[in-house]
Amino acid sequence: MKILIVDDSKAMRxxxxxxxxxxxxxxxxxxxxxxxxxALKSIRAESPDLVLSDWNMPEMTGIDLLSALVAEGKKVPxxxxxxxxxxxxxxxxxxxxxxxxxxKPFDADKFKEVLGPILRS
Amino acid sequence: xxxxxxxIRDITGAVWTSVLRRDAETPSxxxxxxxxxxxxxxxxxxxxxxxxxxxxxxxxxxxxxxxxAMYDSDPTEMSSxxxxxxxxxxxxxxxxxxxxxxxxxxxxxxxxxxEGGKYSLNICxxxxxxxxxxxxxxETFVVTLLARDNAQDPVSAAPMPIxxxxxxxxxxxx
Numbered sequence: 001m002k003i004l005i006v007d008d009s010k011a012m013r014x015x016x017x018x019x020x021x022x023x024x025x026x027x028x029x030x031x032x033x034x035x036x037x038x039a040l041k042s043i044r045a046e047s048p049d050l051v052l053s054d055w056n057m058p059e060m061t062g063i064d065l066l067s068a069l070v071a072e073g074k075k076v077p078x079x080x081x082x083x084x085x086x087x088x089x090x091x092x093x094x095x096x097x098x099x100x101x102x103x104k105p106f107d108a109d110k111f112k113e114v115l116g117p118i119l120r121s
Numbered sequence: 122x123x124x125x126x127x128x129i130r131d132i133t134g135a136v137w138t139s140v141l142r143r144d145a146e147t148p149s150x151x152x153x154x155x156x157x158x159x160x161x162x163x164x165x166x167x168x169x170x171x172x173x174x175x176x177x178x179x180x181x182x183x184x185x186x187x188x189x190a191m192y193d194s195d196p197t198e199m200s201s202x203x204x205x206x207x208x209x210x211x212x213x214x215x216x217x218x219x220x221x222x223x224x225x226x227x228x229x230x231x232x233x234x235x236e237g238g239k240y241s242l243n244i245c246x247x248x249x250x251x252x253x254x255x256x257x258x259x260e261t262f263v264v265t266l267l268a269r270d271n272a273q274d275p276v277s278a279a280p281m282p283i284x285x286x287x288x289x290x291x292x293x294x295x
Binding site for chain 1: 135136139140188191192193203206207209210213214216217218220221225226229230231
């Protein structure tokens with residue numbers, strides 16, 4: 001199973017990797033992208049099983065990435081990991097096709113809670 | 122304005138505990154007066170229903186220690202890029218969570234980071250609403266919430282108060 005981590009912060013990508021490992025998802029193949037544009041190319045080439053994406057990024061935001069995937073008919077499970085956690089942002093995320101939104105800062109238990117059902121299905 | 126000083130303490134404390142696995146405590150004495158050396162400033166701006174900014178300012182030493190905690194590495198291994206990335210992301214998380222308490226819809230900018238021994242940061246048309254000091258990893262840092270002040274003349278407005286330390290200490294850079 002392949003998970004793509006999308007965040008413009010290298011430190012945050014490392015923290016997400018750590019949380020995935022602590023949540024018991026260490027066996028998943030992990031890839032990284034530093035913005036939505038790079039992620040889109042990676043998704044087209046590698047077809048990951050799950051995308052964990054930040055919202056605010058240079059070149060292409062996470063919400064624009066999700067919209068592009070929907071427009072291309074790509075049904076990849078998509079979860080936001082972002083400091084943008086207002087009810088309005090959550091509503092916009094779900095309305096755009098995201099399966100969840102994990103607010104920063106987070107812990108491994110939150111990853112288990114949100115990602116467990118998605119990865120099991 | 123729905124954000125109180127305690128909200129900033131709670132949010133910053135949660136980010137520090139979760140991301141750095143360290144406490145962000147209330148310092149004793151006069152932390153600004155005791156500060157000296159090069160300052161790193163992380164900033165995110167907000168615009169929309171609410172306009173303003175959040176800054177996080179600390180010494181280079183604290184920034185390096187924070188980066189090392191995020192990377193789970195030794196402080197001497199941290200590059201300048203790693204340190205700027207760490208402070209930018211910490212500012213993003215603190216600012217994003219403060220934004221959730223403010224009227225919306227409001228957009229959050231990408232973070233930017235400034236570093237130097239003596240500089241004046243001007244964010245036009247804003248005033249400091251809360252300036253909250255912390256101590257962590259043997260150093261102090263400050264989180265400031267700034268709000269737009271439409272009555273302020275942008276030409277004559279005073280620059281945002283920043284930590285006015287001296288010139289960079291010799292050991293403050295790699």
